[in-house]
Amino acid sequence: MNELAAAVLGDEELSDLRDDLLNANPACENGDVDLFTGPDLFEHEPDDVREAREAQAKAVCAGCPARAACLAYALAIRPEAGVWAGLTTDELFQGRAA
Incomplete structure (x- = not known):
């Protein structure tokens, strides 16, 4: 859990x-986590592969009943x-201070 978020919002x-x-009931709940997160930090993911993976993940999200809750959690x-x-994450925080 993000320490800054915990400090601002509180653990509860x-x-x-x-x-x-x-x-x-998020659509991703029983899916492939790597589809949404990509490879670990030590693996290289070519741009075209990343873009294709992200497009697939976004397609899963498109009809997800948990999308609003997911957005609230991600922003937190x-x-x-x-x-x-x-x-x-780039799209989530575009134009926002880090």
């Missing part, structure tokens, strides 16, 4: 956001990578 509030997300924890609520 973050836990509530996570519970809201999990209780909303500020993940460094991945696809959350149909958005990459």
